Structure formats: C-alpha cells, structure tokens
Amino acid sequence: MSTVNTDSVLKNDEKSTLETITSVHHWTATLLSFRCTRPPAYQFTPGQFARLGLRTADGEIVSRAYSVTSAMEENTLEFFLVLVPDGPFSALFAKLQPGDQLLVEKNSYGFMTVDRFLDGENLWMLATGTGLGPFISILQDPAVWKKFKHLILVHCVRTQEELAYQALLQALPHRTELAAGGAHLTLVQATTRDNQTESSRHLHGRITTLLEDGTLETAAGTSITVEASRVMICGNPEMITATREILVQRGMRPCRRAVPGQFVTEDYW
Known part of the structure; x- marks a missing residue:
C-alpha cells in the first residue's frame, strides 16, 4: 500500500505545522504524487518518512506516515501515495486540491537510510x-x-x-x-x-x-x-x-x- 507501517498519529498540534498543498499529479486513477510547502527548519535524511495529518469534519485528526520523495535541498516536500478504498486518510485526501492545507509533523523518522x-x-x-x-x-x-x-x-x-x-x-x-x-x-x-x-x-x-x-x-x-x-x-x-x-x-x-x-x-x- 502507500503508508509506512506505523500506528503513530498527530495527537498534538504543537508537534506539527499547517502546510499548503502546492501541486497534485495523478499517475493513474488511484496513484498520485503531491507537493506541499516545507515547514521552517524541517530536516530529513533521504529514505526517511514524514507524518501527515488531515482534519475530519468533526475536528479529529487522521494521520499517516509517508516517505519523502523530494531531494533534501528542495523548498517543498513531495510524497508518493495510493488512494486506498475506504481508507480514512485517502477519503479525506481525495477531496483536496492545490491551495488546501494539511498538517506536517516537525520531525522526520525512519532508519532506512x-x-x-x-x-x-x-x-x-x-x-x-x-x-x-x-x-x-x-x-x-x-x-x-x-x-x-x-x-x-x-x-x-x-x-x-x-x-x-x-x-x-x-x-x-x-x-x-x-x-x-x-x-x-x-x-x-x-x-x-x-x-x-x-x-x-x-x-x-x-x-x-x-x-x-x-x-x-x-x-x-x-x-x-x-x-x-x-x-x-x-x-x-x-x-x-x-x-x-x-x-x-x-x-x-x-x-x-x-x-x-x-x-x-x-x-x-
């Protein structure tokens, strides 16, 4: 599937920043890449993943972890994902367009480097x-x-x-x-x-x-x-x-x- 195997969620907004989606590219009907603004001072090592969050209509945060596909020096972050049928995050993300916002946790994670x-x-x-x-x-x-x-x-x-x-x-x-x-x-x-x-x-x-x-x-x-x-x-x-x-x-x-x-x-x- 599209997400790193983790049960971690964005429970505290103080740990994340609100970023703006700048582009969405569809490879197939369910496979896509998207870019968003990069949080100030955000650092990652190639191979690591970021934790992203979207708010439901009830204010609950649904989060998933996705590997960063962009190069270290770029001023935006890019991610590659598949929309999962009936997936809570996918259902929310499928409605988003450039200009919409999502949460990006301030730290990066992972040891596949x-x-x-x-x-x-x-x-x-x-x-x-x-x-x-x-x-x-x-x-x-x-x-x-x-x-x-x-x-x-x-x-x-x-x-x-x-x-x-x-x-x-x-x-x-x-x-x-x-x-x-x-x-x-x-x-x-x-x-x-x-x-x-x-x-x-x-x-x-x-x-x-x-x-x-x-x-x-x-x-x-x-x-x-x-x-x-x-x-x-x-x-x-x-x-x-x-x-x-x-x-x-x-x-x-x-x-x-x-x-x-x-x-x-x-x-x-």
Whole structure:
C-alpha cells in the first residue's frame, strides 16, 4: 500500500505545522504524487518518512506516515501515495486540491537510510508499488553517488501504467551534481499482471521469483554478494519477508544498531 507501517498519529498540534498543498499529479486513477510547502527548519535524511495529518469534519485528526520523495535541498516536500478504498486518510485526501492545507509533523523518522551501511560497492534498491518513494529521494542525493560505484533500482508493479517517475529516473545520470559522484545507475522494471507482449520492455514476474531464478541479476548485469552488495527493500510486507529469507540464505544479515549488515527493510502497508 502507500503508508509506512506505523500506528503513530498527530495527537498534538504543537508537534506539527499547517502546510499548503502546492501541486497534485495523478499517475493513474488511484496513484498520485503531491507537493506541499516545507515547514521552517524541517530536516530529513533521504529514505526517511514524514507524518501527515488531515482534519475530519468533526475536528479529529487522521494521520499517516509517508516517505519523502523530494531531494533534501528542495523548498517543498513531495510524497508518493495510493488512494486506498475506504481508507480514512485517502477519503479525506481525495477531496483536496492545490491551495488546501494539511498538517506536517516537525520531525522526520525512519532508519532506512544509506548511512546504515559502513561499506559496499553496489547499492540495490528493491521496491514494489509506492515503496519506490524513498528511493526517489535517495537517488537525488549526491553523497549516494559518491559512496557507491553501482546503483541498481528495481521497481515491480502490477501493470506498466504504474511505473511512475520514469522521466525523473532517466534524467538522473545526466544531472551534473550526481554524475560528478561517478556511480553508474541501472534501472530494472518488472510487471506482474501485464502479459509478455505488453511487458516486453520490462521483466515479468515478482521480485522474489526474479531473484530466485537469476533473471534479476542478469538484467542488472551484476550479482548480489555479501562482499560487494548492500540492499534496501521497501514495499509489500510479504515481498520483504520472502526477499529477506533469500538474502539470509545467501549469507547476508540485516543491519542492526551495533552490528553492521548487508540489508535494511521498510514495510509499506
């Protein structure tokens, strides 16, 4: 789904600021990105999420947590989400237009950040659906392009219409501040419901299937290894659980506070 797995809510307006929606872009009927003004002094590390709130007609605040997709230096915040049928936040957000307001908590949260890795040459970013969001921000950070030699973004969706941000992703290697880092970016896209003809430009199948049969690494032109690869996984919890098991079988371990590892995960649900 579209939200980070958290039960936290905006209970106190003193913790948040009232911000204005500046734009809304619909990728599909239910998939969209939007931008809002950025709270004064708001700081985040690429890969982190923000807590957003909307008021109901009764004055109750309904909140959700969404990964920031914008670059650190931008003066607006961008988020990527799917409208969930009968979802309380989605029902409220679907009515909003540029000029309307929402609450943004003053702090950012989350530990799916590149600084969790102490070493490694290849950064793999595996995403399903709107799990792509944090990687859009991470890939706009010049420090990431300096830290790794090879950046591999894998995005798996149901149909090719859901492959969002393609123009931005294709343009990243041509941005001067990123290219100066020297890393090479590989984009691997996959669909699960298109037939083979419709998805001829993309891989066909789930990330876990493509990992197990070797198709994913063949398409990326490099293998996932304990020594060189660091992996970030964001999306459907079932995909994350299955992918984690595959990586563990290969000798990789998750990053812990006191123990360096080779992969980090974040559920979107």
